[in-house]
Amino acid sequence: MKSAVIVFPASNCDRDAQTALAKITGRDPLMVWHEETELPQVDFVVIPGGFSYGDYLRSGAIAARSPIVQDIVKKAKNGLPVAGFCNGFQILTESGLLPGALMRNKGLKFVCRPQKLKIANSDSMFTKAYGDETDVTYPIAHFDGNYYADDATISQLEKSGRVLFRYVDNPNGSMKDIAGICNEAGNVLGMMPHPERAVDPLHGGTDGIKLFKSVLESFR
Amino acid sequence: MKAVIHIGLKQGVLDPQGRTIARSLAHLGFEDVVAARQGKTIELDLKYKDKSIAETKVKEMCEQLLANTVIENYEIEIVE
Numbered sequence: 001m002k003s004a005v006i007v008f009p010a011s012n013c014d015r016d017a018q019t020a021l022a023k024i025t026g027r028d029p030l031m032v033w034h035e036e037t038e039l040p041q042v043d044f045v046v047i048p049g050g051f052s053y054g055d056y057l058r059s060g061a062i063a064a065r066s067p068i069v070q071d072i073v074k075k076a077k078n079g080l081p082v083a084g085f086c087n088g089f090q091i092l093t094e095s096g097l098l099p100g101a102l103m104r105n106k107g108l109k110f111v112c113r114p115q116k117l118k119i120a121n122s123d124s125m126f127t128k129a130y131g132d133e134t135d136v137t138y139p140i141a142h143f144d145g146n147y148y149a150d151d152a153t154i155s156q157l158e159k160s161g162r163v164l165f166r167y168v169d170n171p172n173g174s175m176k177d178i179a180g181i182c183n184e185a186g187n188v189l190g191m192m193p194h195p196e197r198a199v200d201p202l203h204g205g206t207d208g209i210k211l212f213k214s215v216l217e218s219f220r
Numbered sequence: 221m222k223a224v225i226h227i228g229l230k231q232g233v234l235d236p237q238g239r240t241i242a243r244s245l246a247h248l249g250f251e252d253v254v255a256a257r258q259g260k261t262i263e264l265d266l267k268y269k270d271k272s273i274a275e276t277k278v279k280e281m282c283e284q285l286l287a288n289t290v291i292e293n294y295e296i297e298i299v300e
Binding site: 057058061093094099100101103104105106107108148173 | 236285286290
């Protein structure tokens with residue numbers, strides 16, 4: 001499986017994503033600079049965490065309008081698998097690929113800690129390798145992770161099984177404890193927690209490995 | 221010509237920052253403050269000569285970038 005990681009000014013989890021993808025897919029991902037206008041031919045794209053463009057205007061707002069994201073939007077609509085973690089999730093909602101918005105944490109504090117999650121749906125290309133396992137811990141580190149969408153959108157997400165991850169002990173005020181969702185077609189994932197920072201025992205846990213394995217398995 | 225754009229959270233969207241501001245004002249003795257909402261103002265210097273064209277264009281800018289209409293409202297003021 002060929003993968004790519006998008007690099008924006010002030011991305012800071014791009015190398016974590018690179019290491020995770022190299023370790024799990026066995027191939028180094030391409031690192032793609034945000035000013036590129038066309039994504040190289042790859043099977044999977046990660047939009048990493050960080051503070052793209054200094055979080056100016058709104059978290060993820062400027063990155064979502066960058067040339068490379070325009071191309072990602074086009075290709076994701078044709079089925080290209082894309083995952084956005086943390087700032088990547090904010091960029092995906094700002095780009096319109098995922099519904100809703102990520103607002104300031106309810107407690108008005110930056111939250112940085114290992115976070116227990118429940119896998120709400122393991123029948124997706126991002127979660128299938130977890131099987132019956134529902135309890136995972138990934139790190140979180142964000143200020144704007146408070147997921148909001150209007151009632152109609154929330155009920156649509158719930159009904160169609162598009163909530164893939166939920167917080168245990170909600171850290172940021174997200175509606176319905178939502179930590180991660182996918183688009184209608186199931187090929188775009190956005191989540192605030194960081195599976196790419198839970199792939200090595202030295203990270204404190206390896207619960208994130210199976211997320212990347214799930215994607216890898218869909219190309220076998 | 222200038223445009224002044226006021227962007228704020230929609231009614232019904234919880235504004236934790238506004239709530240904290242209101243509480244802090246109450247602590248300072250301003251007990252008549254019922255609620256606070258926090259937003260932002262963006263000022264643009266524009267080359268347009270025609271006010272209605274400016275209005276239309278600034279609205280497009282709001283929809284495409286300046287506001288996130290999932291959670292925010294905006295008001296445009298054109299100043300000549």
